[in-house]
Amino acid sequence: MQKIKILPEEVINKIAAGEVIERPASVIKELIENSLDANAKYITIEIEDAGKKLIRVIDDGTGMSCADVRMCIQRHATSKIQEFSDLEKLQTFGFRGEALSSIVNVSKTKIVSKTDSDLTGWEINSEGGKIVSEHESPHPRGTTVEVNEIFFNTPARKKFLKSDITEQSHIIRTVEEFALVNFSVGFILKIDKKNYLTLPPVKRIDDRIIDLLGNKIYGNLIKFSEENRYIKISGFTSRLESCQASKSIQYFFVNSRPVTSRLLSQALYEAFRDSLPIGKHPMAIILVEINPKFIDVNVHPTKRIIKFSDERTVYETITWAIKKHLTKQSSPVLTIKDSSLQTEIFSKEKHPVYTIKPEQENLDYYVVKENNLQEKIDKETLEEFLVLGQIHNTYILLNTPEGLTIVDQHAANERVLYEKFLNNTSEYKIQELLIPYTMELAPHECEVLKSHIKTINLLGFETSEFGLNTIIFKSYPAILGELKHLNDFFKEFVTLLVDELLDTTKKTIEPKEKIIRSACRAAVKAHDPLSVEEMKKLIIELKKCNQPLCCPHGRPTMLRIPISELEKKFQRR
Known part of the structure; x- marks a missing residue:
């Protein structure tokens, strides 16, 4: 019996989005959605050459009849909806009937499928949207879609594909998203004929998180849930002390659909607003369940961007759910330092300048003299300086002949270390670790890192793969000096590097x-x-740098306030 039909013209006019396949990951997204809509229990994804040469998706879903196989590559052919009002009770990922047609038009495609009621499967081969052959073919129940030489007939689009590692990372991320939320479905990902991910079906999302992201990440998550008559929110967020330097482990789902939502992201950060360290981001897996009639998934061709009819309720429910569970965390132990003993620094005229701790007593002007300054004007600020102290353990205050100079110690130290690396002309010395540090990563992060391990090791690190999605560090560059918080350093380093x-x-x-x-x-x-x-x-080390005024990322290292500006602000002029 034929299930797939061409949508009526009036429905097409209301939902048509001009589906465009941007990259190999777009193909995999659409094919996985079709497999899930077909109630598959196991999905195998195979790619070669980062998906540019081959993409193959195999499932054990309900399959398609001979007539449906022929019809599925037609534009606006779908079994998901029949009229526009069906969108209000949509329970499937796909509904426009555009994706498979778009894939077929830019590749050489083979589709083989079989239903339970058919004695044999049916195979159809096409090139650039034109059918070149079709015939019976042995096949178990389910569907196999093989996409070869994507963009072979659209070289302009192929030219805009990124590097293999970038395209592969997008593919892995796509599989991660669908595997996380569809935990009762088994997923296998093969990259260049090697098993990369093997995820058996599980009964709880907790087990899928462990299998996919690792025990360490799971151990740093808090589970939450909140429900009202309008919406159900559930998921996981990181503990306050386990936030990261990037957003790479943030996943948002609405009715099991992976989405990119500014609303959901803002709600997450609002929940952490009073407790999120500067420069840190929470890990999050947020699942929203809502009646389909209260959302619009027909906003964007990729269906990743959606609209809620009552955004305020969604926002407040998510924020409240996360906040409530964050406040249940036990407070971290605080070490109180004795700061009761303080000393005052006096200028030559005996006027108190700054209150500091005893270890900062007896400060004199510290004069640096060096010939042939390359940046005399810029460096004159640091030619003669008096260290007044440190505020918020972040900024160094200097009294200079010109006035007040404030140095960002983080940006300054970053610049110093960066130039030490660049100026090193010999083999990098290493600092060996007494206990090697192992780190579990998300699959897409591990894949990015693996391809650059050789370069990383040339710079003084000693790192290698250490099991599934795990890397091990045995040393770090001695140039970095003594690192007080090794665990924090390696976590931050890997997160920043993957983002870069x-x-x-x-x-x-x-x-x-x-x-x-x-x-x-x-x-x-x-x-x-x-x-x-x-x-x-x-x-002193900052003054010797070739570019002392900014860190390697472009942030300023210092701020100068001339004495004339201070006098103006205090109305002395």
Whole structure:
């Protein structure tokens, strides 16, 4: 019996989106959705050459009859809806009937499918949307779609594909998203004929998180749930002390559909607003269940962007659910330092300048003299300085002949370390770890990192794969000095590096430089208290840098306030 039919013209006019296949990951997304809509229990995804050469998706779903196989590649042919009002009770991922047609039009495609009632399967082969052959073919119940040479007939679109590692990372991320929320379905991902992911069906999403993201990540998550007559919110967020330097482990789902939603993201950050460390991001897996008539999934061709009819209720429910469970966390132990003993620094005229701790007593002007300054005007600020102290364990205050200079110790230290790396002309010395550090990663993160391990190791690290989605560090570059918080450093380094390597806006920056920048940034902590001698040493090293005025990422290292400006503000002029 034929299930797939061409939609009526009036329905097409209301829902047509001009489906465009942008990259191999787009193909895999659409094919996985079709497999899930067919009630598949196991889905196998195979790719070669980052999906550019081959994409194959195999499922054990209900399959298609001979007539449906012929019809499925037609534009606006679908079994999901028959009229526009069906969108209000939509229970499937697909509904427009555009995706498979779009895939077929830009590739060489083979589709084989069989239903329970058919004695044999039916195979259809096409090139650029034109059927070249069709015939009976042995096949178990279910469907296999094989997409070869994507964009073979649209070289202009093929030209805009990114590097293999970037395209592959998008594919892995796509599989991750569908595998997370569809935990009762088994997923296998094969990359270049090697098993990359094997995820058996499980009964709880908790088990799927462990299988996919690892025990360490799961152990740092808090489970939450909230429900009212309008909406059900559930999921996981990171503990306050386990937030990350990037958003790479944030997943949002609405009715099991992976989405990109500013509303959901803002609700997440609102829940963390009073407790999120600067520069950190919560891990999150947020699942929204809502009556389909209260959402519009027909906003964007990819169906990743959706609209809610009552955004305020969704926003407040998510924020409340997460906040409620965050406040149940036990408070971290705080160490109170004795700061009762304080001393005052006096200028030559005996006027108190700054109140500091005893270790900062007896400060004199610290004068640095060096010939042939390359940036005399810029560096004159640091030629003669008095360290006044440190505020918020982040900013160093300097009294200079010109006035007041405020140095961002994080940006300054990052610049110093960065130039030490660049100026190193010999083999990088290493600092071995007494206990190697292992780290579990999300599959897409691990794949990005693996392809650059050789370059990472040339810079003083000793790292390698250590099991499924796990890497091990045995040393780090000695240039970075003594690292007080090794666990934090490696977590930050890997997170920053993955973001840098995936950032398509930084294609002109070599991977080596991205590794160095990430290592330098991770090695420096903005809130570390420094002794006077440490502050002096940092300022001297900063002054020797070729570009002392900004960190490698472009942030300023110092802010100068001339004495004339201070006098103006205090109305002395």
